[in-house]
Amino acid sequence: MNETKTIAIIGGGASGLAAAVAAGEALRNVEASRGAEGSGGRGVEGAASAARVVVYEASDRVGRSILATGNGRCNFSNARPGDGDYRNGPFVEAALAALEEVLGRQPVGCGGVLAAEGASNAVLGFFADHGLMWREEGEGRLYPLANKATSVLDCLRATCAAAGVEERAECEVAAVQPPREAGGRFTLRLAGGRFERADAVIVAVGGSVARGLLPEGVPFRELEPTLGPLATEPRWPRRLDNIRVRGALELWRPGEETSPEERNCYGLPLGTHEGERLVSREVGEVMFRKYGVSGIAAFNLSRLAESGDVLAVDFVPWIRLCDMEAFLNRRRKLLRASLGREATWDDMLCGMVLAPVADVLLEAAALNGARPVAKGETARMATFLKGLRLPATGHGDPRQCQVHRGGVEVGAVDERTCELREVPGLYVVGEALDVDAACGGYNLHWAWASGLLAGWSTAERLAGSSGSARGEER
Ligand SMILES: Cc1cc2nc3c(=O)[nH]c(=O)nc-3n(C[C@H](O)[C@H](O)[C@H](O)COP(=O)(O)OP(=O)(O)OC[C@H]3O[C@@H](n4cnc5c(N)ncnc54)[C@H](O)[C@@H]3O)c2cc1C
Numbered sequence: 001m002n003e004t005k006t007i008a009i010i011g012g013g014a015s016g017l018a019a020a021v022a023a024g025e026a027l028r029n030v031e032a033s034r035g036a037e038g039s040g041g042r043g044v045e046g047a048a049s050a051a052r053v054v055v056y057e058a059s060d061r062v063g064r065s066i067l068a069t070g071n072g073r074c075n076f077s078n079a080r081p082g083d084g085d086y087r088n089g090p091f092v093e094a095a096l097a098a099l100e101e102v103l104g105r106q107p108v109g110c111g112g113v114l115a116a117e118g119a120s121n122a123v124l125g126f127f128a129d130h131g132l133m134w135r136e137e138g139e140g141r142l143y144p145l146a147n148k149a150t151s152v153l154d155c156l157r158a159t160c161a162a163a164g165v166e167e168r169a170e171c172e173v174a175a176v177q178p179p180r181e182a183g184g185r186f187t188l189r190l191a192g193g194r195f196e197r198a199d200a201v202i203v204a205v206g207g208s209v210a211r212g213l214l215p216e217g218v219p220f221r222e223l224e225p226t227l228g229p230l231a232t233e234p235r236w237p238r239r240l241d242n243i244r245v246r247g248a249l250e251l252w253r254p255g256e257e258t259s260p261e262e263r264n265c266y267g268l269p270l271g272t273h274e275g276e277r278l279v280s281r282e283v284g285e286v287m288f289r290k291y292g293v294s295g296i297a298a299f300n301l302s303r304l305a306e307s308g309d310v311l312a313v314d315f316v317p318w319i320r321l322c323d324m325e326a327f328l329n330r331r332r333k334l335l336r337a338s339l340g341r342e343a344t345w346d347d348m349l350c351g352m353v354l355a356p357v358a359d360v361l362l363e364a365a366a367l368n369g370a371r372p373v374a375k376g377e378t379a380r381m382a383t384f385l386k387g388l389r390l391p392a393t394g395h396g397d398p399r400q401c402q403v404h405r406g407g408v409e410v411g412a413v414d415e416r417t418c419e420l421r422e423v424p425g426l427y428v429v430g431e432a433l434d435v436d437a438a439c440g441g442y443n444l445h446w447a448w449a450s451g452l453l454a455g456w457s458t459a460e461r462l463a464g465s466s467g468s469a470r471g472e473e474r
Contacts, residue, residue, distance in 0.1 A: 005051040007458045008188055008198035010173045010213075012055040012062030014444055015430030015451035016204030017156045021130070022455025023202075024053045024163030030463065051462050053165045054198075056188070058172035058205075063153040065206060066444075074149035075441040077123055077448070079140035084442030087303070087405065088435050092446060094415040096121075099453050123448045127152075130159045141441050176201055178215045178423050186425065200458040202418075202427040204451060207404030209432035215423055219409040221434050226303050227443075228401030229294035232311055232390035236360050240288035243356060247286050248317035249297040250387065251279040252310045267320025272383065279304050283317050292396045299402065300438045305392050312387035315353050315361075324382035332373050342372035345381070353385075364388060403436045403443055410434055417457035418450050425461065427454040 007023045009016045030051075055062060066074060078084065086092040103122040119128040124142075127134070132155045133145040144151040160167070172191035179185055185197040205213065211220045256277035258268065266278060282297035292298075293311060301311070319327050328348065335343035346369040349358035362369045365384045367377060395401060408428045412420055418427045429450035437443050 005199040005462050006197065007051065007053045007200045007202070007455075007462070008173075008186070008196070009053065009055045009202045009204055009455075010176070010188070011204035011206060011430075011432075012057035012167060012169075013065040013204060013206050013430070014447035015206075015432075015454075016055055016057075016202070017062060017066075017153075017160060018126070018448040018451030019202045019204055019427075019429060019455035019458075020053050020055050020165045020451075021156060021159045021163060022126075022452045023459045024160060024165040024455075026456055026459035027051045027053065027462070028163055030459075051199075051459075053163070055160075055165060055167050056171045056173050056190075057167065057169050058191075059169065061169050062167055063157065066153045066156075067149045069149055069444060070143065070441075072149055073143050073147050074152050075137075075141045075143055075439075075444070076127075076134070076152050077142045077445040078441035079120070079136055079142060081121060081123075081442060081445045081449075083140065084437035084440065084445070085303075086435060086437045086442065086446065088410045088433075091410040091413075091415050092435055092437075095418065095453060096449055098416040099123075099449050102453060102456050122452065123445055126448070126452060127155070130155050139440055173213065175213055176203065176215060176426065178426060200425045200427070200461055202429060202451075202454045202458060203408075203432050204429050204454075206431045207407070209407050209428075214408065214428075215426070217422070218420060219412045221406040221409055223404040223406040225395060225398040225401030225403075226405045226436060227299050227403045227439065228302055228398065229289060229396030230292045230298045230302050230305060230311060231393045231396040232292035233393065234291055236364065236388060236390060237288045237292050238290050239360050240356055241290045242288065243354060244285055244287045244295070245313075245315060245354070245357065246284070248281055248283040248314040249286050249293065249295075249301055250281045250312040250314060251301045251304055251392075252276045252312060252389075253279050253306065254308060254310065267322040269322045272321060276310070279309065281314075286313055289396060292390065292393070294396060294400070296439045298396075302395060302401075303405075303436065303438065307392075307394070309392045311390040311392050313390065314387055315357065315385050319386075321382065321386045324386050325379045328373075328378035328382055328385075332378065344372055345369045345377075348373060348381075361385060361388065402439070403431055405434065405436050407432045407434045416453075418454040419457060419461075425458075427458060429454045 009020050099122045119125045134142045135145055136142055173188050174191045175189040177187040185199055186201045188196045188198060254276050258273060258277050280301055282300050284297040285295040286293055286297055287295040331348060332343050335347050345362055345367050361384050365380050410433055413428060414421055418429050420426045430447040435446055
């Protein structure tokens, strides 16, 4: 019997649009593979009926979340996705591997051919096939060549339109109810009170995913914002508000030990950082705010910070702590020769750090800037230059956090498809899953990857319900 089946995608953000394109194109290729029956077509085979893909988006248009990324430039992926330090890393790794495998089954135009140079994985292959061009910046960050997030969204929307995907803006879904009996349909309860039916559902609502949207019993971890600024003891940050420095930020955890190998690796002399462990170190821009520190280094450390941790700002990251005192002693001699008198601390810090930073360092080290540098003081200043300590107190400004930790627990999800094990036909992707990563394009990479995986899988599922080989295996 030929009846129209529906793949409902809840959320028209990054993962939802990737899922829509993948599902829409895979279904469209069913027609082509019918025509090419017996000719070895590689699309989703055997779907007996027409099917449609509908994106339900709560806001007034799809893709708004994409436009806000990367300061409007959209750091849409990373050349080395494996460096993302993903939460629930083994699950993500398995899903990304599954995606590469699925990619091999897709026809040209669905990511099946890595059309552009540099498309070294399924996500990049997908974008290359759909015409997006990009360039790489530091640390493998990938941005669209047009340097605007709109070019990524335009590509996705054009592809959605070509694949016949229906967009339903201002259409919030309040709850998904699973079929009452095997082979039945899902019910979507819309915020306005209406009900709609679907044969497969992809939940792609991002970090605002609510437990109430999902069927009862789906394992869920409460959401908390992360990847944002860090609040610290405010005495020094308040004085440095809005100042940016190129430095490094370290996260230290008191009550634990740094191993001798790590001490050696980071050049920590004996007597420093005893009884603490270096949890992580991020080199990059540090921006001081009234409440603490912001910038990419702080964002990345916010994913790891625990109560009681201490942040340390390293103002001279290219010199190791064990070499810092000797560096300052050499500088003192150099300045004495050029000035023709003993160098003061003001002389020493001028040209090395900004004046407000120098003032804070002198006060923290209890040194007088106008006085000549005395014996033993260089060792003291070395420790402050290499680590102005700021006890961390929590998230600085949750509104600036880029992702939420928590959501649907990955243990409940099949990593080969993103389908919930206990609710066949219901898929969860992107940030709605308990997956997050460091800055650098990794979060969007995950959103696209999981969306593609679920999109292709739902199409295969519909095909499977009419008897494709893969469907019968399920
Ligand atoms: C300011 C900012 C900058 C960022 N920059 C980057 C970056 O440069 N690189 C990077 O990798 N990551 C970045 N991120 C993170 C990245 O945007 C997210 O990880 C990614 O968008 C998650 O994709 P998603 O599809 O899961 O959710 P989203 O892209 O957030 O999409 C969810 C969609 O679902 C809709 N929705 C929600 N609830 C419902 C409902 N009940 N019914 C219907 N629709 C609903 C929302 O309106 C939204 O359109 C940034 C995040 C922020 C906040």
